[in-house]
Every structure is written in structure tokens, then in C-alpha cells.
Amino acid sequence: MYDQLRSVSIVGIGQIPVQKENPRSLREMGAKVLHLAMEDAGVDSVDALFVGNMLADELQGQKHVATLIAGAAGLRGIEALHVRAATATGAAALRMAYFAVASGEARLAVALGVEKMSSGNATHALAKALDAETETSTGATLLSQNARLMQLYMDTYGVPVDVFNNFSLVAHQNARTNPNALFKNKHVTVAMIRASRVIIPPLRLFDASPLCDGAAAVILTRSGEARAYTHQPVKILSSSVATDWLRIDDRPNPLHLYAAERSAREAFRKANVHRTDLNLFEVHDAFSIMSCMGLEAVGFAKSGAGWRLATENQIGLRGTIPVSTFGGLKARGHPIGATALYQTCEIIQQLMGKAGANQVPDAQLAMLLSIGGAGSTALTHIFGV
Amino acid sequence: MYDQLRSVSIVGIGQIPVQKENPRSLREMGAKVLHLAMEDAGVDSVDALFVGNMLADELQGQKHVATLIAGAAGLRGIEALHVRAATATGAAALRMAYFAVASGEARLAVALGVEKMSSGNATHALAKALDAETETSTGATLLSQNARLMQLYMDTYGVPVDVFNNFSLVAHQNARTNPNALFKNKHVTVAMIRASRVIIPPLRLFDASPLCDGAAAVILTRSGEARAYTHQPVKILSSSVATDWLRIDDRPNPLHLYAAERSAREAFRKANVHRTDLNLFEVHDAFSIMSCMGLEAVGFAKSGAGWRLATENQIGLRGTIPVSTFGGLKARGHPIGATALYQTCEIIQQLMGKAGANQVPDAQLAMLLSIGGAGSTALTHIFGV
Numbered sequence: 001m002y003d004q005l006r007s008v009s010i011v012g013i014g015q016i017p018v019q020k021e022n023p024r025s026l027r028e029m030g031a032k033v034l035h036l037a038m039e040d041a042g043v044d045s046v047d048a049l050f051v052g053n054m055l056a057d058e059l060q061g062q063k064h065v066a067t068l069i070a071g072a073a074g075l076r077g078i079e080a081l082h083v084r085a086a087t088a089t090g091a092a093a094l095r096m097a098y099f100a101v102a103s104g105e106a107r108l109a110v111a112l113g114v115e116k117m118s119s120g121n122a123t124h125a126l127a128k129a130l131d132a133e134t135e136t137s138t139g140a141t142l143l144s145q146n147a148r149l150m151q152l153y154m155d156t157y158g159v160p161v162d163v164f165n166n167f168s169l170v171a172h173q174n175a176r177t178n179p180n181a182l183f184k185n186k187h188v189t190v191a192m193i194r195a196s197r198v199i200i201p202p203l204r205l206f207d208a209s210p211l212c213d214g215a216a217a218v219i220l221t222r223s224g225e226a227r228a229y230t231h232q233p234v235k236i237l238s239s240s241v242a243t244d245w246l247r248i249d250d251r252p253n254p255l256h257l258y259a260a261e262r263s264a265r266e267a268f269r270k271a272n273v274h275r276t277d278l279n280l281f282e283v284h285d286a287f288s289i290m291s292c293m294g295l296e297a298v299g300f301a302k303s304g305a306g307w308r309l310a311t312e313n314q315i316g317l318r319g320t321i322p323v324s325t326f327g328g329l330k331a332r333g334h335p336i337g338a339t340a341l342y343q344t345c346e347i348i349q350q351l352m353g354k355a356g357a358n359q360v361p362d363a364q365l366a367m368l369l370s371i372g373g374a375g376s377t378a379l380t381h382i383f384g385v
Numbered sequence: 386m387y388d389q390l391r392s393v394s395i396v397g398i399g400q401i402p403v404q405k406e407n408p409r410s411l412r413e414m415g416a417k418v419l420h421l422a423m424e425d426a427g428v429d430s431v432d433a434l435f436v437g438n439m440l441a442d443e444l445q446g447q448k449h450v451a452t453l454i455a456g457a458a459g460l461r462g463i464e465a466l467h468v469r470a471a472t473a474t475g476a477a478a479l480r481m482a483y484f485a486v487a488s489g490e491a492r493l494a495v496a497l498g499v500e501k502m503s504s505g506n507a508t509h510a511l512a513k514a515l516d517a518e519t520e521t522s523t524g525a526t527l528l529s530q531n532a533r534l535m536q537l538y539m540d541t542y543g544v545p546v547d548v549f550n551n552f553s554l555v556a557h558q559n560a561r562t563n564p565n566a567l568f569k570n571k572h573v574t575v576a577m578i579r580a581s582r583v584i585i586p587p588l589r590l591f592d593a594s595p596l597c598d599g600a601a602a603v604i605l606t607r608s609g610e611a612r613a614y615t616h617q618p619v620k621i622l623s624s625s626v627a628t629d630w631l632r633i634d635d636r637p638n639p640l641h642l643y644a645a646e647r648s649a650r651e652a653f654r655k656a657n658v659h660r661t662d663l664n665l666f667e668v669h670d671a672f673s674i675m676s677c678m679g680l681e682a683v684g685f686a687k688s689g690a691g692w693r694l695a696t697e698n699q700i701g702l703r704g705t706i707p708v709s710t711f712g713g714l715k716a717r718g719h720p721i722g723a724t725a726l727y728q729t730c731e732i733i734q735q736l737m738g739k740a741g742a743n744q745v746p747d748a749q750l751a752m753l754l755s756i757g758g759a760g761s762t763a764l765t766h767i768f769g770v
Contacts, residue, residue, distance in 0.1 A: 006488075025518065027518075057442040057510075061517040061521060062516075062517040063439060063513035064470075064513070064514045064515070064516075064631060064757065064758050064761065064762070066762075067471070067628045067629075067631050067758070067761045071628070071631050071632075071761075076643075077627055077628060079625075079626035079627065079628070080470075081468060081469070081470050081477050081481075081626065082468065082469040082470060082477075083466060083467065083469070083481075084448065084466070084468070085449075085466050086448055086449040086452070092466050092467075096466075096468070096484070099481070099485060099490065102488035102490070103483075103484050103487035104487070105487070105624070125442075128442060131449075132445055132446040132447040136446060241464035242464065243452045243455050243461065243462060243465045244462070246452050246456050250456075258461075262462055372449065372452065373449050373452070376449065376452045377449070377451075377452045377465065
């Protein structure tokens with residue numbers, strides 16, 4: 001049904017350290033990673049900029065973020081558009097840049113994500129990813145919905161909360177050697193996870209990703225011209241989006257991430273690769289339960305068994321399916337609109353063999369899964385060298 | 386530099402009447418026009434939905450609008466993403482759907498716009514299209530910035546406010562026979578325009594477009610397959626975006642719409658047509674001054690002479706360059722995210738020869754110009770049969 005007309009590759013990346021509060025403004029953070037990515041690709045301009053940002057409406061009083069950042073970077077005139085998919089917003093920017101190059105409309109397109117959550121009430125604004133009429137109106141937030149799913153999972157499959165510990169542990173282990181991670185200096189133990197504050201039962205502090213500031217960007221071009229910009233281009237082998245009912249209670253089985261399963265299946269088909277070919281999987285570990293359900297949806301484990309990959313140490317850098325290889329959303333940080341672009345930068349580092357202490361051995365094929373809201377939107381991208 | 390790989394056509398349209406306050410919810414309005422467009426194209430599903438919406442964050446407490454509307458329409462599973470470009474948001478949705486089809490990623494893609502401005506403080510939320518740090522922080526709104534531009538224009542070129550009257554008059558004349566226009570029953574005279582309340586000097590009530598609710602959608606597919614859905618497909622001959630400095634005071638000449646000029650020039654080049662070939666031009670008449678400056682930027686008049694096209698009656702349905710042929714933003718209404726999709730529906734009606742009393746004789750080539758903010762983003766689309 002689909003056919004890709006033109007192969008697309010990534011030829012430059014830019015990221016700044018995730019911080020609790022970055023002293024730079026939103027526009028300065030965006031311009032900084034745009035310049036870093038342009039420097040990495042060795043170009044002094046681009047054709048198009050697609051910006052992922054979810055919260056600037058409320059937190060910075062700013063709706064025109066793409067044009068704002070194009071201007072802050074000094075790129076008067078270029079195409080600049082803003083794209084969103086709730087908490088999967090960064091991946092939506094990546095897909096738009098992919099569209100722009102694959103369609104022939106742009107030769108050099110940037111996908112950029114930026115989020116500044118340190119000002120205003122980010123938790124309140126984040127809740128707008130849910131259904132305003134039937135969920136947030138009854139007090140639900142992304143935290144409370146994920147706590148509900150976690151409890152439902154524990155009840156349905158008869159497992160204790162401790163089966164989720166290693167998702168957080170592995171993320172924090174990997175973050176320690178990532179200079180861009182929010183928790184790069186934090187040594188986390190299982191005892192700390194078990195003793196951590198319960199936010200909404202059964203969800204503990206270490207089961208959730210932190211509020212933070214961050215920005216990251218990647219530059220895309222036609223694969224046939226990629227070597228003009230880098231010796232090691234990485235191909236985007238496929239890009240796919242699917243959705244589910246927005247309201248959790250409308251879903252036949254809230255523990256099945258239908259959108260994730262559907263978008264991943266499409267992504268495998270378009271890339272013509274199999275799940276078992278993947279060397280690493282950047283999962284959407286905004287919450288421990290999402291890592292677990294994400295692994296199940298993609299097929300790495302049966303329903304109710306995703307946690308076993310964590311307890312059996314299969315998700316570490318040398319495991320059968322490494323996840324969150326630079327710390328993931330939990331420990332690198334989850335500056336919403338920027339998150340999938342950080343993950344893309346990290347995948348590029350992995351596939352170029354430049355991941356240093358975080359290197360997955362012989363990484364050649366990687367997948368990125370981004371989740372919008374409590375599972376209602378999913379974007380899957382597969383990358384290869 | 387660019388090359389279009391695959392021709393894209395529109396094969397279905399859906400619109401509902403613009404109202405001061407639509408009793409339907411945002412999701413219901415969106416689902417309604419999606420179903421109307423699908424019915425028009427004779428399809429019972431689509432691959433991808435791109436939604437333009439600017440204000441639901443504040444006015445409906447809803448950030449996940451694309452997935453919300455896909456679900457409300459019963460289309461569980463399809464791709465759904467949200468795209469924005471401030472007040473040009475509807476055109477950004479059109480460009481994304483164009484990308485999706487041109488890249489081969491979707492066979493049937495919908496561009497849908499929806500806005501519900503009847504609840505909350507729309508004027509405050511709209512101001513976020515400006516620079517939060519240097520414009521809105523000093524009290525500027527879209528109204529005040531357009532009043533500034535209007536005054537600057539009058540001072541620079543030595544013309545009185547009455548030179549703008551006919552932009553509003555023509556829009557209202559055309560709206561009277563458009564069943565979807567907000568002011569379809571309003572008979573407006575020059576005397577009424579001259580006597581209308583001054584909002585911010587010199588800008589009068591009739592120089593501004595109204596706050597309103599509305600939704601519209603179009604379905605795109607590959608031109609080669611378009612006749613499977615309609616006997617009269619309309620081609621999107623080109624799509625183009627350009628930006629300018631966000632802050633008006635940073636621009637060398639605030640009266641020159643650089644982004645509009647640049648995006649239109651690109652659109653003419655890509656479509657391989659000349660301005661004088663156009664049979665009609667849907668201009669962004671959110672304010673009279675924007676119509677005037679838009680006509681100048683595209684080349685229909687020299688700088689300082691755009692108003693002459695209005696005073697000399699060249700912009701009517703039988704003029705040399707008809708604008709706002711179904712009432713424009715001023716009299717059909719300007720439900721922000723939906724506006725460019727209403728304009729696209731109207732262009733399709735014109736090019737199919739189905740515009741009824743609003744028909745431009747022998748219309749074969751039309752252009753749509755959408756402006757984001759006070760001129761900082763511009764999208765141009767050219768359509769032909």
C-alpha cells in the first residue's frame with residue numbers, strides 16, 4: 001500500500017545537556033542545537049525546520065515556536081513549521097522532516113525538539129494530552145493514568161511492584177556515562193528505588209521521568225547525497241504512526257498498546273526487517289509501566305511478561321534487547337518535545353559506533369518508539385547503517 | 386533545487402457553516418467535516434489525518450487534538466498528527482497532507498482545520514502568535530500590531546483610512562451568497578464601514594475578522610489515482626513556506642511581507658505559472674492592511690499601491706484579480722486553524738465550476754496565501770485543473 005520514493009538519511013546531530021533548569025530561553029536553546037547540528041553536518045543553512053514543542057503555549061506564552069527558533073538561529077526566510085503529538089511530539093517533528101526530504105520538497109530538513117518545563121505548571125499543561133472532556137475533567141493527569149495502568153497490570157498478572165525496579169535501575173546506570181543526562185552524576189541502587197516516595201500508588205518517584213529543560217536536533221537529507229555531509233550517514237529505514245482511542249477506558253484492553261503495536265508492525269514491514277534483527281530499542285520509558293507495555297506491544301515479550309526482560313537483565317547494554325541506552329526518559333530526562341530527538345541523536349551515536357561507554361556492541365539496526373499521551377498515539381522509526 | 390516526485394490532487398471537501406458559537410464540541414465539529422469530506426470522496430477510511438488547530442490548548446484544555454478527532458470520527462488506528470503555524474495553521478495542515486501523499490507515505494491523507502473560539506479568552510491566546518519576550522510582554526496583540534502596520538502604511542504612503550473600505554465591502558458582498566459564511570445575511574455598505582467602531586486607531590471593526598467557530602477538511606491523493614474518487618480532481622500545483630523575523634520591529638521594512646513574497650515566488654516557480662495566469666487569489670484578509678500588503682507582496686501591485694486594486698474594483702468576482710471570493714476571513718469568518726481549509730474548499734468549488742453565485746468566470750488557476758502572526762510565516766499553495 002505504501003512505497004517510499006526516496007531514501008532519507010541523517011547527516012548531523014546536535015544536543016545540549018538536559019538540566020533541571022536551563023538558564024537559556026526557549027529560543028536560545030533551540031538555536032543552539034540547530035547550530036550544533038548544522039556544524040556537525042558542515043552546512044551553513046538548511047531548507048526547512050520542523051519543531052516539536054508541547055508546552056510553550058502555557059509555559060512561555062509562545063505559540064509561534066518554529067518561526068521563533070528559525071529567527072533566533074539567524075535563518076530568516078527558511079520554511080519553519082510546528083508539529084505535535086502530545087508527549088510523542090519530538091517524533092512527529094522527525095516524521096515531518098522525513099516527509100519533507102522524501103517528498104522532494106526539501107534537500108536539508110531539520111527535526112528539532114525543545115522544551116522548557118522549569119517555568120509554570122508543567123504537570124497541569126501535560127495533562128492536556130488526555131481527553132479534556134472525560135479524563136482531565138475528572139482530575140486525571142498523565143501521572144494518575146500511568147499509576148492506574150500500573151495497578152491494573154499488577155492486579156491482572158499478579159506481580160508485585162518490584163518487578164519494575166530494573167527499568168529504572170538500567171536507565172540510571174546508562175545515564176551515568178551520558179554527558180547530556182540530567183542524572184549523570186547520580187548513583188542509583190535497587191534499595192533507593194524501593195525506598196522512593198510513592199507519588200500515586202503504586203507509582204513511585206523512580207517509576208516516573210523528571211520535569212526538565214532540553215533541546216536536540218537532527219539534520220536529514222537524501223541518502224544518495226548524504227556522504228557529501230558525513231562519512232557515516234545513518235538511514236531512516238522506516239517511519240510510521242498509529243493511534244488508539246484517546247480515552248483509556250474506551251480501549252478493549254488498556255494494557256495493550258494497540259497504537260504502538262500497529263505502528264511498529266508497519267515500521268517493520270516498510271523497513272523489511274524483523275524485530276529480532278534489532279540491536280537496540282529506545283523505548284518510551286516515561287513511566288516504568290510504559291517500558292513494560294512497550295516491549296510487549298512490539299513483540300519482545302508476551303502480554304504480562306514484559307517485566308521479565310528487566311528482571312532477567314535482558315535490557316542492559318549487553319542484553320538481548322538493550323533499551324534506554326543513554327539513560328532513557330527516566331534518567332537522561334524527558335523534556336517532552338525534545339525527547340525523541342535526543343533518542344535519535346543517541347541512536348546515531350550507537351550506529352556510528354561513537355557511543356563510548358554506552359556503546360551497544362556491533363549496533364547496526366535500532367528502533368525508536370514514541371508514545372503520545374497514555375498510549376493513544378505512537379510513532380515508530382527504524383534506523384540502520 | 387526542489388523537485389516534486391509525485392503530483393497530488395484534492396478529491397473531497399467538507400465544511401460546516403461558520404458560527405459565532407457552534408453548539409457542537411471541538412471533536413464533534415472535526416469529526417463532522419472529516420465525515421463530509423470522506424463522503425464527498427466516496428471513501429470509508431483514510432490513511433492519515435493532519436489537524437490544524439491553534440487555540441485548543443487554552444480554550445478547550447486539549448493538546449492532543451489530532452488523535453481526539455481521529456477517534457471521534459471512529460477511525461481508530463489511522464495516523465493522526467497536529468501541525469501549527471500560528472494564524473496560518475490550516476495551511477500547515479494542508480502542506481503536511483501534501484507531504485504525506487507526495488512522499489508515498491499515505492495514499493489518502495486528510496488536511497483538517499478546526500477552531501472553537503467561542504469559549505475562553507481567544508484574543509489573549511491569539512497574541513501568543515507574536516514574540517512573547519519582546520511583543521506580547523509589552524501589551525501587543527495581533528489587533529494592536531495590525532493597527533500599527535495600518536497607521537504606518539497610511540503615514541508612509543500618505544493615504545486616508547477610507548482607501549481600505551472596499552476590502553471589507555467586497556468580502557461582505559461575497560459572503561452573502563456563501564451558505565457557510567458567518568455574515569451570510571448581513572448587508573454591509575460603505576457608510577456602515579466608515580461609521581464602525583474604532584477598535585485600535587486607525588483599525589475599525591470592519592477592518593478586522595471576527596472570532597468564530599468553524600471546521601473544514603479536504604482529502605488528498607495521488608493525481609494518477611484521483612479519478613477513482615471524483616470526476617473533477619483539482620491538482621495542488623505547488624506548496625511553499627517561508628518565514629520572516631518574528632518581531633515586527635526587527636524587519637528592515639515592516640510594510641513589506643517578505644515571507645509572503647518569498648513563499649509566493651517559490652510557489653510560482655514550482656508550479657511553473659505566472660502571477661498573471663491566476664484567476665483568483667484567496668488572500669489572508671484577517672485585517673484590511675494584510676489584504677493590501679499581501680497583494681503587494683505577491684506582485685499584483687507595487688509597494689504602497691495595493692489599496693488601488695480595491696478602490697478601482699479590481700478585486701471583485703469579475704475584477705482582474707478576485708479575492709475573498711466566498712467572503713474571506715472577514716465575512717466568511719476566520720476560525721484560525723480551519724481558515725485555510727475553508728479557503729481550499731472554496732478554491733475547489735471555484736475550479737470545479739460549482740461556486741454558484743460566487744463563481745469567478747472560467748476559473749482554472751487559483752492561489753491561496755496564508756499568513757502566520759503579523760507576517761512572520763507565510764504559506765502559499767497554487768491549485769489548478
